[in-house]
Amino acid sequence: MHRARHCLAPAALALVLAVPAALVAPAASAQSVRDLLQQRVPEALRPALALTVEDEIRAGQAAAANLLGVAPLVADEGLQRYVNTVGRWIAMGSERPDLPWRFGVVDSADVNAFAAPGGYVLITRGLYASLGDEAELAGVLGHEIAHVVERHHLDLMRKSLLLEMGVQSLQKQLEGDREALVRRLVGTGAEIFARRLDQGAEFQADRHGMVLAARAGYSPFGLPAVLQKIASVDRTDDRVTLLYRTHPAPDERLRQLEAAFGAGLDGLDRPDAGGKLHPLK
Amino acid sequence: MLVVALLLPLALAPRPAQAQAQSQAQAQAKSQPSPTPGTTTRDTELKARPVVDAPTLARxxxxxxxxxxxRRGGWLGVVSxxxxxWVRLLHVSSRPVGASGPTVRELETAARVATGRAGSGNVAVTTGIRGLTPEQLRSAQADxxxxxxxxxxxxxPAQASAYAxxxxxxxxxxxxxPAPREARDAPR
Incomplete structure (x- = not known):
């Protein structure tokens, strides 16, 4: 049984990689390949693809450094320290409080925020400028922190590498040079931030983001308020193009949040909690 | 311009049924959106105040x-x-200015004239640099x-705790x- 499962995935992988047809198990239909592509990394293969937290942090660091090459940090240490303070406090209430959490505002008009593995969270100036209060910042950071806690992007990197290399050579790589492994995980430039997670992961990050903000003492409704602002922007505006490309539409995200929480957050509003948003210069 | 933009929604909006202390209104002014068209995503109630047990003005x-x-916490102040x-925030989705009623158009036109915004709601208009593209991201060089x-x-953590x-x-x-079994309304 174990052996059979172990063999099926490489067969499907081979098909994806257009390896000669003789290598492809006849049972591997187009449907099963599609299933494989849509799944997260199959449970049976996880031990073979074990990454350490150090690998994860180094991959996140590299991805963040690449993103900062396109969108540099806003040159305002007060602002950066402020976002780190709020972000750190929220992350401390998550299931991974001990990661080396780093937050930053990057200089781009794009309306977006990014999470890289290991605790690197970057929000654009364009999104920050649209925030109305600290609870909204908490909601946005909560969503990104949830991606890190759930290892959504790390899983996506790992799955891509698995598809690219196949199981055997990836296993060999894992026994060898870790730096090369991290480089391959990150891929080209900051491409990881242009890729779409499966929408279940986004809906989960929304739910968890609201909860993380509430755990930190904020009103949980900052995140949906931001989603409403985004929904009010014409989607042909190129400042939201990347966001729409990589995320489900905001009105669908709002619908999912309503379906998940209903009236379950009544009584958690805290209008007086939190400080003032640090102003943009 | 920023000040005008922030004060405008309050100037345009009819007074809240219950005038709260002015300082509170001022504290919240910055989190108020400019008038934005929205749509209810499910059956809901228009409440007199932003609390669950307030009288219902309309279904x-x-x-x-x-x-x-x-906006006040989990409630949106609306005109309908x-x-x-007031309606629950999670029962409303907003949309860009477009096919909407005359009231919305009126409010939006006023907002546009007063603030110079392109009528797109709350994301401030900027000049020059625009969005990020996948091509830019792929060709990014580490800094x-x-x-x-x-x-x-x-x-x-100690500094964050002190701030909190x-x-x-x-x-x-x-x-x-848990994840909802299904959203109440299937996506269109």
């Missing part, structure tokens, strides 16, 4: 048009069918010195909810 069926003029009231800057402004204590941010236990 709004799903897909009712509303104009969002204010000429009535000013290692930026990582040093990121390290320099890192905040340790100074700003009434009390830790609360709250579990994650």
């Amino acid at each position: 709004l069926p799903a897909k009712s048009a509303v104009t969002i003029v204010e 069918g000429g009535k000013r009231g 290692p010195s930026a990582l040093d800057a990121l390290e320099r402004t890192a905040v340790e 204590a100074a700003h009434r941010l009390a830790r609360r236990p709250l579990p994650y909810p």
Whole structure:
């Protein structure tokens, strides 16, 4: 049984990689390949693809450094320290409080925020400028922190590498040079931030983001308020193009949040909690 | 311009049914959106005040048009069918200015004239640089010195806790909810 499962995935992988047809198990239909592509990394293969937290942090660091090459940090240490303070406090209430959490505002008009593995969270100036209060910042950071806690992007990197290399050579790589492994995980430039997670992961990050903000003492409704602002922007505006490309539409995200929480957050509003948003210069 | 933009929604909006202390209104002014068209995503109630047990002014069926003029926590101050009231934030989706009623158009036109915004709601208009593209991201070259800057402004747990204590941010236990079996309304 174990052996059979172990063999099926490489067969499907081979098909994806257009390896000669003789290598492809006849049972591997187009449907099963599609299933494989849509799944997260199959449970049976996880031990073979074990990454350490150090690998994860180094991959996140590299991805963040690449993103900062396109969108540099806003040159305002007060602002950066402020976002780190709020972000750190929220992350401390998550299931991974001990990661080396780093937050930053990057200089781009794009309306977006990014999470890289290991605790690197970057929000654009364009999104920050649209925030109305600290609870909204908490909601946005909560969503990104949830991606890190759930290892959504790390899983996506790992799955891509698995598809690219196949199981055997990836296993060999894992026994060898870790730096090369991290480089391959990150891929080209900051491409990881242009890729779409499966929408279940986004809906989960929304739910968890609201909860993380509430755990930190904020009103949980900052995140949906931001989603409403985004929904009010014409989607042909190129400042939201990347966001729409990589995320489900905001009105669908709002619908999912309503379906998940209903009236379950009544009584958690805290209008007086939190400080003032640090102003943009 | 910023000040005008922030004050405008309050100037345009009918007075809340219950005028709260002015200082509170001022504290919240900055979180208020400019008037934005919205649609109810499910059957909901227009309440007189932003609390669950407030009197119900009207029942709004799903897909009712509303104009969002204010937010307070989990509630949105809206105008619907000429009535000013409050609906649950999670029952409303906003949309860009477009096929909407005359009230919305009126409010939006006023907002546009007064603030110079392109009528797109709350995301401020900027000039020059625009969105990020996948091509830009793929061709990104690392900036290692930026990582040093990121390290320099890192905040340790003790500092974050001190900030929280100074700003009434009390830790609360709250579990994650499960994924909903299905959204109430299937996506169109």
